[in-house]
Amino acid sequence: MIYLDNAATTQRKPQCVIDAVVEAMNTMGNGGRGAHGTALKASRAVYDTRRKIAELFGCTRPDHVIFTSNSTEALNIAIRGLLNPGDHVISTDLEHNSVLRPLYYMEEHHGVALDFVPANKQGLVDYADFEKLIRPETKAIVCTHASNLTGEILDLHKIGAIAKAHDLLLIVDASQTGGCVHIDMKEMNIAVLCFTGHKGLYGPQGTGGLCIREGVDIRPFKVGGSGIHSYSKVQPPEYPTRLEAGTLNSHGIMGLSAALDFLAETGVQTIADYEHKLMMTFYNGVVDLPGVTIYGDFSEGHTRTAVVTLNIHDYDSSAVSDELAEYFDIATRPGAHCAPRMHYALGTQEQGAVRFSFSWFTTEEEVDAAIAAVKEIAEG
Amino acid sequence: MIYLDNAATTQRKPQCVIDAVVEAMNTMGNGGRGAHGTALKASRAVYDTRRKIAELFGCTRPDHVIFTSNSTEALNIAIRGLLNPGDHVISTDLEHNSVLRPLYYMEEHHGVALDFVPANKQGLVDYADFEKLIRPETKAIVCTHASNLTGEILDLHKIGAIAKAHDLLLIVDASQTGGCVHIDMKEMNIAVLCFTGHKGLYGPQGTGGLCIREGVDIRPFKVGGSGIHSYSKVQPPEYPTRLEAGTLNSHGIMGLSAALDFLAETGVQTIADYEHKLMMTFYNGVVDLPGVTIYGDFSEGHTRTAVVTLNIHDYDSSAVSDELAEYFDIATRPGAHCAPRMHYALGTQEQGAVRFSFSWFTTEEEVDAAIAAVKEIAEG
Numbered sequence: 001m002i003y004l005d006n007a008a009t010t011q012r013k014p015q016c017v018i019d020a021v022v023e024a025m026n027t028m029g030n031g032g033r034g035a036h037g038t039a040l041k042a043s044r045a046v047y048d049t050r051r052k053i054a055e056l057f058g059c060t061r062p063d064h065v066i067f068t069s070n071s072t073e074a075l076n077i078a079i080r081g082l083l084n085p086g087d088h089v090i091s092t093d094l095e096h097n098s099v100l101r102p103l104y105y106m107e108e109h110h111g112v113a114l115d116f117v118p119a120n121k122q123g124l125v126d127y128a129d130f131e132k133l134i135r136p137e138t139k140a141i142v143c144t145h146a147s148n149l150t151g152e153i154l155d156l157h158k159i160g161a162i163a164k165a166h167d168l169l170l171i172v173d174a175s176q177t178g179g180c181v182h183i184d185m186k187e188m189n190i191a192v193l194c195f196t197g198h199k200g201l202y203g204p205q206g207t208g209g210l211c212i213r214e215g216v217d218i219r220p221f222k223v224g225g226s227g228i229h230s231y232s233k234v235q236p237p238e239y240p241t242r243l244e245a246g247t248l249n250s251h252g253i254m255g256l257s258a259a260l261d262f263l264a265e266t267g268v269q270t271i272a273d274y275e276h277k278l279m280m281t282f283y284n285g286v287v288d289l290p291g292v293t294i295y296g297d298f299s300e301g302h303t304r305t306a307v308v309t310l311n312i313h314d315y316d317s318s319a320v321s322d323e324l325a326e327y328f329d330i331a332t333r334p335g336a337h338c339a340p341r342m343h344y345a346l347g348t349q350e351q352g353a354v355r356f357s358f359s360w361f362t363t364e365e366e367v368d369a370a371i372a373a374v375k376e377i378a379e380g
Numbered sequence: 381m382i383y384l385d386n387a388a389t390t391q392r393k394p395q396c397v398i399d400a401v402v403e404a405m406n407t408m409g410n411g412g413r414g415a416h417g418t419a420l421k422a423s424r425a426v427y428d429t430r431r432k433i434a435e436l437f438g439c440t441r442p443d444h445v446i447f448t449s450n451s452t453e454a455l456n457i458a459i460r461g462l463l464n465p466g467d468h469v470i471s472t473d474l475e476h477n478s479v480l481r482p483l484y485y486m487e488e489h490h491g492v493a494l495d496f497v498p499a500n501k502q503g504l505v506d507y508a509d510f511e512k513l514i515r516p517e518t519k520a521i522v523c524t525h526a527s528n529l530t531g532e533i534l535d536l537h538k539i540g541a542i543a544k545a546h547d548l549l550l551i552v553d554a555s556q557t558g559g560c561v562h563i564d565m566k567e568m569n570i571a572v573l574c575f576t577g578h579k580g581l582y583g584p585q586g587t588g589g590l591c592i593r594e595g596v597d598i599r600p601f602k603v604g605g606s607g608i609h610s611y612s613k614v615q616p617p618e619y620p621t622r623l624e625a626g627t628l629n630s631h632g633i634m635g636l637s638a639a640l641d642f643l644a645e646t647g648v649q650t651i652a653d654y655e656h657k658l659m660m661t662f663y664n665g666v667v668d669l670p671g672v673t674i675y676g677d678f679s680e681g682h683t684r685t686a687v688v689t690l691n692i693h694d695y696d697s698s699a700v701s702d703e704l705a706e707y708f709d710i711a712t713r714p715g716a717h718c719a720p721r722m723h724y725a726l727g728t729q730e731q732g733a734v735r736f737s738f739s740w741f742t743t744e745e746e747v748d749a750a751i752a753a754v755k756e757i758a759e760g
Contacts, residue, residue, distance in 0.1 A: 001416075001417055001418060003409070003418065005409060005410070005416065005418075005419070008409065008410040008419070008627075009408075009409060009410040009627060011407070011408065011409055011418055013405050013406075017405070018402055018405045018406065021401060021402075021405065021631075022398055022401075022402060025393050025397070025398045025401065025584060025635075026393075026398065027391070028389075028391065028585075029383070029385060029388065029389060029391050029711065030385070030388040030389040030585075036381075036385065036701070036704075036705040036710075036711035036712065037381055037705060037709075037711065038381060038383065038385075038391055038711055039385070039388070039711070068449075069448075069449035069453075069586065069626070069629060070626035070627050070629075071626065072602060072604035072605060072625045072626025072627075073449075073602055073625075073626060075604065076602045076603065076604065076625070096604075096605055097603075097604055097605045097606065097610060098604035098605045098625070098626060099604075100613070101603040101604050101605075101613070101614065101615060101625070102603055102604065104603075104613045104614065105603050105614075108614075196626075196627070198627060204405060204629075204631045204632075205408075205410075205627055205628065205629050205630050205631045205632070206449065206586040206587075206628075206629025206630075206631060206632045207586075222452060222453055222456045223456065223481040223482055223484075223485050224452035224455065224456065224476075224477050224478035224479075224481050224482065224718075225452060225476055225477045225478045225481075225718035226477065226718070227718070230477060230715070230716035230717070230718050230719070230720055231716065231720045231729070233480070233481070233484045234481065234484065234485075234488075235481060245452045245453075245456070245478070245481070246449070246450035246451065246452025246453060246478060246576075247388075247389060247450050247452075247576070247578060247585055248585065248586075249449055249450075249584075249585050249586025249629065249632065250585050250586075251401075251584045251585045251586060251632070252584075252585070252586045252629065252631070252632065255405075321416070324416075325416040325417060329417075330416075331409065331416035331417065331418055331419070332416065333416075335610070336610035336611065337610070338604075338605035338606070338607070338610050339610070340610050340611045349611070
């Protein structure tokens, strides 16, 4: 199987990640529940992982790193825990349903008004539109760091500067960029950064979280056992406990911790460069094929994640992806990718599109095989 | 380390569970995201785990088994997704904060009225009290299957019959009993059963969920990517998607799946009998020691989980637990155990209590060592 669906989940994990999960499953107790050796070990190891995440993303306080089961949960916590009736929010057409549906929920149930910065037919935004949409009631900009459909990266330095100038909270979905694109909450003026563990961070599924800037107060989402302040009727107010109820996925977090070591040793930029090279090889190999339409901007100097999304003639994207899987043993992702507004922008809402996404563990031979497969289908 | 904190998390997992997680981390894609081999494999394996959970707990529909990161999340989903302003709920003094805090939240923010069946000084309830508390507005009984503090098992046949007679929803927290006590949603008239994967089920941390009786409609809690109906602004209405947003912890779920096989092969009753024998050995070894107070009912025929909770003289429970850890290398759990009402019932709110909890992997030698340690502390 040639696995080119790394934007959904990085299937191949560094061996150290698997080893760390095994070690945790063999030895760990329940962090924050009890003071014996194994519980303390769990508790310290989890804290150490918060520290590593804080360091990677430029979060000033490790205790403001909250663990969740995925970035969707993190986005629900941030969006539903910060917005109030009457607030106005600016988002974009690039968003995944993990951003859109919590926003629509707040619109329908809690009187939050929404506006979306439009994407053009290439899936690109005009940054001036963010400022144009600001109103007195605007509370936040909620946006992805990169489109999961086209790989288009939004310039968070620019958006962060706008947020700062207008005193808006910038809430970022880093699902597609954590681990493969430089992120610094301070430089980018990010109030809340939501991340997932199982994609570019190369950690286990069931991990993710949010990093919160000091002074940003998010209401609890889940409430329950906290291991501290057991006699209080409400969730304790301190981060991270305020937003973490019940037993954490410490086994998964230990895998994430090892993954963060792997990233630090390998280098986010080194990984990004390698993936970018693979992406350009693939792009150049298929761009001129008859009937192949590629979405997004691949021009020199334009920043993007290692994703090439395309269609072949007017073939249904699911049929193409099935053919790639069945006849060429290549895993891709077709259809809507949970990104409805972006498909409308690209005009692909009926056809969907086939996404090829690369990772540190993808080889050049695999990319060559994928080019050959697309060629065969296109010319077939 | 002699690990006697299995009611917090079973530290030792069957080897097949660890092997299954490793296998998943080496081979799995993202279930429900794409139709290539690894994604389909993930999707099928997750469904198969739903089927095993449904079978274990007597849930009629595998697609009504929802995965969450822990039982706290499951309880938040059930309590906050079923109750409405004006509803009255009956709960008990035995509850963990994972039940209490979501209920208090509904009381404070959504006009839900609460009543609690009191526990006596032994931590026992009078089942007649459930009926006495019923009012015309009573919508549900929300209760634990067993106290995490004393091990007292509530008779769900009795409570379920009351719920059925008065047309109430019975929502059960099975955190302490799943895998070590017989549970059947049909026999017990349970509307929603909330479980955790990492305790008596012997699965990984980061797993858990809820089983929902057909016809019980729970509002979505988290919303986001669902892999289906991507163009809908709201979470799709079908279970399990309605309550599962974002990428599942498939790696953990594969471990849980193997754990369910282990349970089926070993037998829930066989495990319960073995743990009960260890518990009685420990109980009999410490009950007559000077200054030892044991909480709960250990009389013949009384049903309980394999937990012995005690205090020694008027020693602070944390000091005793620390001494057990430091000088005897025995892991226990002191303090409040997130069970504030039960501590008030027992009169242990200041002292806390030291909980010894046993598992299938606990040996008789370990129990003997624990008895000797308690003896030494009590007589020291």
